[in-house]
Amino acid sequence: MSGPLVVLVGPMGVGKSTVGRLLAERLGVGYRDTDEDIVAGQGRSIAEIFVDEGEETFRAVEKRAVERALAEHTGVLALGGGSVLDAGTRDLLTGRRVVYLSMDVDEAVKRTGLNAARPLLAVNPRKQWRELMEARRHLYEGIATAVVPTDGRTPEEVTRAALDAL
Numbered sequence: 627m628s629g630p631l632v633v634l635v636g637p638m639g640v641g642k643s644t645v646g647r648l649l650a651e652r653l654g655v656g657y658r659d660t661d662e663d664i665v666a667g668q669g670r671s672i673a674e675i676f677v678d679e680g681e682e683t684f685r686a687v688e689k690r691a692v693e694r695a696l697a698e699h700t701g702v703l704a705l706g707g708g709s710v711l712d713a714g715t716r717d718l719l720t721g722r723r724v725v726y727l728s729m730d731v732d733e734a735v736k737r738t739g740l741n742a743a744r745p746l747l748a749v750n751p752r753k754q755w756r757e758l759m760e761a762r763r764h765l766y767e768g769i770a771t772a773v774v775p776t777d778g779r780t781p782e783e784v785t786r787a788a789l790d791a792l
């Protein structure tokens with residue numbers, strides 16, 4: 627199957643962009659990020675799309691962005707943290723090399739804190755994170771061909787572990 631060499635999934639703040647860029651550099655390929663594609667295509671921030679149109683519309687836009695990136699990109703592709711919620715988006719990942727960057731709730735709270743720019747964390751981050759991880763962990767695990775834990779690891783260490791997992 628043509629398409630990205632590797633797709634990175636995992637919760638927001640886990641380091642998909644940082645590790646994705648490092649990984650692409652090591653592999654000598656390009657890096658692409660569907661969140662960036664969406665912002666460029668829509669001419670507004672992800673937070674604005676959430677507020678203006680709601681999450682459901684955002685997920686439909688996101689699925690189209692994932693589909694396009696899978697068809698066009700051959701390097702490292704990072705997806706938005708919630709992309710796995712959509713069954714159609716998950717189907718698009720079948721048969722591809724998907725690395726799940728994971729972290730536990732404590733690490734997530736420590737890394738992201740209260741974050742107005744991330745609509746899902748604008749209030750009570752610990753509770754939000756617990757619910758988010760419970761709802762999504764099995765979805766990430768279900769599509770991943772490799773899991774790379776990031777807790778207590780630097781982006782360099784995570785990149786090395788991801789390379790080993792390829």
Ligand code: S3P
Pocket residue numbers: 636637638639642661672705706707708709744745746
């Ligand atoms: C989201 C994650 C974000 C972004 C949006 C929703 C989520 O992407 O797509 O804010 O539902 O987890 P990152 O994982 O790149 O931060």
